[in-house]
Amino acid sequence: xxxxxxxVLAKNNALAERNRGWFAGRRTLALNxxxxxxxxxxxxxxxxxxxxxxxxxxSVLGGDQETQNDAARIxxxxxxxVQINTGTGCHLDAEMVNRGLxxxxxxxxxxxxxxxxxxxxxxALFDLGERAKVAMLSVTEGEDKPAKYPHMFxxxxxxxxxxxxxxxxxxxxxxxxxxxxxxxxxxxxxxxxSAKSGVGMDRWYDWVRKEWAAQRQDSMV
Amino acid sequence: xxxxxxxVLAKNNALAERNRGWFAGRRTLALNxxxxxxxxxxxxxxxxxxxxxxxxxxSVLGGDQETQNDAARIxxxxxxxVQINTGTGCHLDAEMVNRGLxxxxxxxxxxxxxxxxxxxxxxALFDLGERAKVAMLSVTEGEDKPAKYPHMFxxxxxxxxxxxxxxxxxxxxxxxxxxxxxxxxxxxxxxxxSAKSGVGMDRWYDWVRKEWAAQRQDSMV
Numbered sequence: 445x446x447x448x449x450x451x452v453l454a455k456n457n458a459l460a461e462r463n464r465g466w467f468a469g470r471r472t473l474a475l476n477x478x479x480x481x482x483x484x485x486x487x488x489x490x491x492x493x494x495x496x497x498x499x500x501x502x503s504v505l506g507g508d509q510e511t512q513n514d515a516a517r518i519x520x521x522x523x524x525x526v527q528i529n530t531g532t533g534c535h536l537d538a539e540m541v542n543r544g545l546x547x548x549x550x551x552x553x554x555x556x557x558x559x560x561x562x563x564x565x566x567x568a569l570f571d572l573g574e575r576a577k578v579a580m581l582s583v584t585e586g587e588d589k590p591a592k593y594p595h596m597f598x599x600x601x602x603x604x605x606x607x608x609x610x611x612x613x614x615x616x617x618x619x620x621x622x623x624x625x626x627x628x629x630x631x632x633x634x635x636x637x638s639a640k641s642g643v644g645m646d647r648w649y650d651w652v653r654k655e656w657a658a659q660r661q662d663s664m665v
Numbered sequence: 666x667x668x669x670x671x672x673v674l675a676k677n678n679a680l681a682e683r684n685r686g687w688f689a690g691r692r693t694l695a696l697n698x699x700x701x702x703x704x705x706x707x708x709x710x711x712x713x714x715x716x717x718x719x720x721x722x723x724s725v726l727g728g729d730q731e732t733q734n735d736a737a738r739i740x741x742x743x744x745x746x747v748q749i750n751t752g753t754g755c756h757l758d759a760e761m762v763n764r765g766l767x768x769x770x771x772x773x774x775x776x777x778x779x780x781x782x783x784x785x786x787x788x789a790l791f792d793l794g795e796r797a798k799v800a801m802l803s804v805t806e807g808e809d810k811p812a813k814y815p816h817m818f819x820x821x822x823x824x825x826x827x828x829x830x831x832x833x834x835x836x837x838x839x840x841x842x843x844x845x846x847x848x849x850x851x852x853x854x855x856x857x858x859s860a861k862s863g864v865g866m867d868r869w870y871d872w873v874r875k876e877w878a879a880q881r882q883d884s885m886v
Contacts, residue, residue: 467715480701481785481814482806509786511812534755534786562814563786565730565755584805584828591732592783593702596752607768607805613834622792 454568457539463573464590465557467494473500473659474556475652476572477594479580480589481562484515484606488639488648489557500656500662501554503546507536507561514559524548535566538573541543555656557620568595576601582608583614587621594628602633602651609638672718678789680759684794687766688777693869693881694721695777696873699817700780700801701810702783705736705827707848708867709801709860709869710778714742717870721877726765728757728782735780756788757781785810789817796880797822804828804835808842815849823854823872 456625467474471642486506494503503524506514515527526548528540541558550556558574560567568577577599581589584607590597603625605618611617635651637644688695698706708727724745727735727838736748747769749761762779771777771866779795781788789798800821802810805828818824824846826839845856856872858865 480703480783480806482701482803487707510808510811510815513809513813521753532790534784536736552826561786563755563784565753565782565784566787582805584803584831585701588732588734589702592729592734594731610834613831630857657790 451629453569456538457568458620460571460613463538463541463545466576467573467659468663469665470550470552470554472550472552472554472556474572474574475572475655476558476560476567476574476577476598477560477580478560478564478567478577478583480564480582483561483562483580483582483585484639484642485559485580486517489518489607490521491642491645492557492648492652493518493523495645495655496652497521497523500652501551503548503550504557505541505548505552506530507540509561511563518538518599521525524550530538534561534563534571536560536572537570541549541572553660555652564589564593564596568599575655578604580604580606581614581621582652583611583618590621590622590628591613591623597625598629600629601633604648605634605636607638607640608636608643609626609641674790677759680763681792681794681801682755684759684766687793688796688880689884691773691775691886692708692881693771693772693773693775693777694873694877695779695793695795696876697779697781697795697798698801699781699785699787699788699821700783700797701785701803701806704783704803704806705860706780706783706801706803706865707738708743709825709827710739711742711778712860712863712866713778713869713873714739714744716866717873718742718744721791721873722772723778724769724771724775725778725780726762726769727780728761730782732815751782755782756785756791757793758791759793761791763869775872778849785814785817786801789820799823799825800825804839805830808838809845809848811842811846818846818853819850821850821853825854825869826857828859828861829864830862884886
């Protein structure tokens with residue numbers, strides 16, 4: 445089983461490099477949004493598209509076991525979106541993203557948001573060719589999640605603490621949560637926001653703009 | 666890959682039958698709690714143990730990628746608990762439960778609560794020998810989850826809608842959520858509760874008592 449897993453990951457990693465080259469060639473920033481089900485990935489995307497979608501030319505590649513629910517919500521914002529249904533599958537892999545890109549055909553100088561299957565475990569292992577994984581954690585999930593699911597928070601460059609408008613109704617220790625994230629990944633960046641109230645969204649946009657500019661630099665090579 | 670997956674599941678299913686026989690022999694009801702991370706499995710167990718733990722002689726087998734956090738919380742209630750760390754693994758399988766049972770050694774006429782890894786995807790595929798899977802969904806996760814993760818809600822006999830004390834602060838349509846669950850699994854039972862406020866816990870206990878009695882009947886065969 446371990447050998448086979450290594451083979452599967454090696455094949456995935458090669459295809460991920462191909463995707464990475466394609467993103468560089470097209471000067472497209474690809475971010476891989478990962479989280480538990482219901483942490484607010486689609487809601488974050490809806491607001492982000494509304495507020496900076498035309499500035500950064502956003503398109504979306506979404507993964508879900510079943511339904512086109514999220515794609516319909518994204519399409520309603522006017523954004524280009526392709527949805528991949530994974531069936532019993534628990535994550536997106538580089539090959540699915542490769543196929544999705546052919547259908548989506550994102551423009552040059554754009555931002556591709558990959559909305560992974562809601563799963564805080566398996567997507568940590570799969571490189572899709574993205575520039576960074578963004579791990580979202582809603583404050584309703586409890587502050588111990590980075591310690592309990594360390595692989596995801598080690599794989600991520602940014603942690604977004606979401607739904608902070610609900611903090612007054614919860615026993616959630618923000619500082620303790622950030623401390624646990626830094627313990628498993630001392631280099632992780634952390635932002636707090638609510639895509640419902642809008643608080644904290646500006647700093648998220650600044651982070652995205654910074655990565656977008658960096659991707660364009662890297663594309664020169 | 667598909668052949669291998671079938672082999673893995675066939676081996677798992679055989680061991681699951683062995684576990685099921687052991688549970689019958691020991692007149693022990695085994696329930697497999699499955700949900701996203703942070704849906705409140707441990708909080709539900711803490712209150713359940715406090716309120717009916719001695720009546721039904723509860724012990725707990727817990728799975729997590731890392732940490733003994735949940736085991737420490739359960740142990741603080743005075744309950745027998747064994748924690749299995751799965752590393753990069755995304756679910757408990759029948760063999761892990763088998764090993765866990767040797768360490769836990771639950772008594773005759775008891776209730777074993779298996780707290781699975783927080784993951785709404787992969788644990789759906791793995792029979793552990795339990796009498797029933799109980800899928801928990803917190804109302805902060807959004808009402809479309811049964812449609813988007815249908816395999817889990819098809820595999821479950823009971824859906825617990827948790828954290829309903831937060832409903833006044835959310836846009837969550839309870840009826841729509843239950844409708845989606847019934848669409849993927851017309852036979853699923855649904856209970857609503859909050860392990861924090863205590864509302865709805867009585868009906869959960871009645872469900873558990875009914876299954877406990879039924880397991881004792883089946884153990885006569």
